[in-house]
Amino acid sequence: MNLSKFVFAFLLVCFIASLPSVAQNRREVAIPDILGYQTLKCDFHMHTVFSDGDVWPTVRVQEAWLDGLDVIAITDHIEYLPHSQDIEADHNRSFEIAKPLADQMGVLLIRGTEITRKMPPGHLNAIFIKNANLIEREDWWEACVEAQEQGAFVFWNHPGWKAQQPEKTLWWSEHTRLLNAGILKGIEVFNYDEYYTEALKWADEKKLTMLANSDVHSPIGMTYPVGQKTRPMTLVFAVDKTEEAVKAALLDQRTAVYFNNTIMGDRRFLTPIFINSIKVMSQKIGLKNQDISRLQIHNSSDVPFLLKQRQPSVGFSCPDDILLEPHRTVTIELTGTSDEVAQMSVLKMFYEVTNLITKKGENLPVNIDVPNR
Ligand SMILES: [Zn+2]
Ligand SMILES: [Zn+2]
Known part of the structure; x- marks a missing residue:
């Protein structure tokens, strides 16, 4: 190595060493563990470019990590794919892309999808599924039965969404059918920035698990600016941070919903x-x-x-x-x-x-x- 090459190499090393390391700070959400359970902070509803969202799946993992979340589900629409001309992929792709990063960052990523129909029955999320492609069906009932056969936890999204229920938030016979078949197990009491009084009542009456999710489509900071608004979360009281424990907690209605500095849930969780x-x-x-x-x-x-x-x-x-x-x-x-x-x-x-x-x-x-x- 001649002197000029040595000087160049030396300067290159100095330059690389002087680059700032990219450190990110996760904001931990301080809500205590209770009754021997871990209080997991979860968001079970979000979109990526693989349906009508604006971001790549790995971005959802990074956002979740920064926001102090423990568990997320990416739930791209089955039936609504406005980017399909630019992104040709099957319904499992967003999960597959996000999963390696989620594992690396310690965010538990649940496989999910959004069954997207007009009212009734409206939009339903199916999480803990095995293969989203098989849930693409002509008939909404068959889609729900397939989800159930895959072991899904199915919940009703944004029941009072004005685009689908402009006058009144109604419970339809289709929901009774889903409930009686043991398919419908949860309901969003809060979605994006909307709270549904009826959903709280139905959660209590019909023994549905309460959820609060972001349903985020844009980069998270566009919807919930840092320092101004925190994203809604479902608090899940689980024995540990594993897929099995989260599913068991959801089936056992061990949740509370956290949004706008308010927590709603069963007294047995709120008191502790x-x-x-x-x-x-x-x-x-x-x-x-x-x-x-x-x-x-x-x-x-x-x-x-x-x-x-x-x-x-x-x-x-x-x-x-x-x-x-x-x-x-x-x-x-x-x-x-x-x-x-x-x-x-x-x-x-x-x-x-x-x-x-x-x-x-x-x-x-x-x-x-x-x-x-
Ligand atoms: Zn929806
Ligand atoms: Zn959605």
């Missing part, structure tokens, strides 16, 4: 989410009549909890409303109102959380107990 998120910091209050004592409450979750007093406390007063901001500690004042308070070993406060909504559509009642004396 709240309890595991907050910590009452003050050890001993020693409240007496006419005294003012301070209590600190820390919220270690990403969810701001909005508390409203639902019943007055005995012997003391506490604030009507408390906002427990994410990752903050709040100080609240308790004021003794009778001599009774000095004798109490526990101070009991009765609130409801206005952004934790039960399956019955009610605010979650919570009690906060603080040791006194």
